[in-house]
Amino acid sequence: MTPPPAAGDPQSSFFTFLPNPDDPSPRRWPGRRRFLTSGGVAVVTAAAGAVAGRELITRRDVSLARAALRLPRPAVPAPPLPPGTNLGIPGLSPFITPNGRFYRVDTALLLPEVDPATWQLRIHGMVRREVTLTFGELLRRPLIEDYVTLTCVSDPVGGPYVGNAKWLGARLAGLIRQARPLAGASQLLCTSVDGFTSGTPLEVVLDGRDALLAVAMNGQALPIAHGFPARMVVPGLYGYVSATKWVTDIEVTTFAAADAYWVRQGWSPQAPIKTESRIDVPGASASLAPGPTPVAGVAWAQHKGIAAVEVRVDRGPWHEARLAAVPDIDTWRQWVWTWAATAGRHLLEARATDATGYTQTAALAPPAPDGASGYPSVSVTVQGS
DSSP, X not given: OBSTTTXXXXXXXXXXXXXXXXXXOXXXXXXXXXXOOHHHHHHHHHHHHHHHHHHHHHHHHHHHHHHHOOOOOXXXXXXXXXTTSSOOOTTSOOSSOOGGGSOEEOSOSSOOOOXXXXXXXXXXXXXXXXXXXXXXXXXXXXXXXXXXXXXXXXXXXXXXXXXXXXXXXEEHHHHHHHHOBOTTOOEEEEEETTSOEEEEEHHHXXXXXXXXXXXXXXXXXXXXXXXXXXXXXXXXXXXXXXXXXXXXXXXXXXXXXXXXXXXXXXXOSSOBOOOEEEEEESOTTOEEOSEEEEEEEEEEOTTTOEEEEEEEETTOOOEEOEEOOOSSTTSOEEEEEEEEEOSEEEEEEEEEEETTSOXXXXXXXXXXTTOOBSOOEXXXXXXXX
16 A cells, blocks of 8 residues: 555555654753663663563564464355466566565554454444454454455556455455445545554445455465455555555545545545556566567556557557456456567567556656556667577
């Protein structure tokens, strides 16, 4: 979830953000107070040691609880991946992003350590019935598996802040409907245990897509860095409005009544993911031999689906790439085009078209306020024959 390194998919590789620049600067004590007795130093040191000790104990306990967690079988398992999902091209992003390589963007200077035994989710606000859910109750709900690609709004064109995983969780729509939202409600203001907030459009959660309160990622309990014990996963929205990690509170409200964390920094309140593509192979500034050369990458248009990808060389005609298979419309899609490379310096560009017929725009836009746009490009050198 963050806006750029100063703005981004506020939750979901890795950025943390420094404290609010509006916070008072550290106090500068006058010279006559610049002293500490040895006893004072001992007290401070002991206090710091006690805090560090408690943190280590908590971290150990939460890690043990996570390791001991036995995930229930999904009521709706993810379908087997169709043949041809992975094209097997060296350097191409795999269809499933391993947990250890999945991008991380959030506002946490220290990772929250949340004990699942004490975790609760409260759903309240513009509802007829307030709902409180424990982790045990969450695991007893019918859980579904789905492949969903997450994208950070701070991702530049062709950037790394996108990844695909198989998630396990409860349908968020069922939980929200259990609380019976009032007429006029438009936003789910979701709060993390560390105070971060995101604002998710209510209608998107209720429109039938697999919006999840997720407990697992790629067959394992959520990594602590990715929200253990529970997080939001909503296909089709940038993470800063949809992917709250360590979530503990959902207030049903309106966009007029409340601004979430990154909206207050000037980012768009509602943030559907733009249709985008990326060139993984060949890498930037690659030196190639002439002849048949794979140009390959991934493209995404979550909850719309990718219908085509095209590649061009030196701003010449567009050539249609071959698409990999996908299990559904909420994931990225691998693609490849074979280029008859000739000697010289060349510019490769790509563009994607989604299933609605929209083609990725050439118009350049920065990530702020609602996601970057433009064609991904790679400059390469082909050696003489």
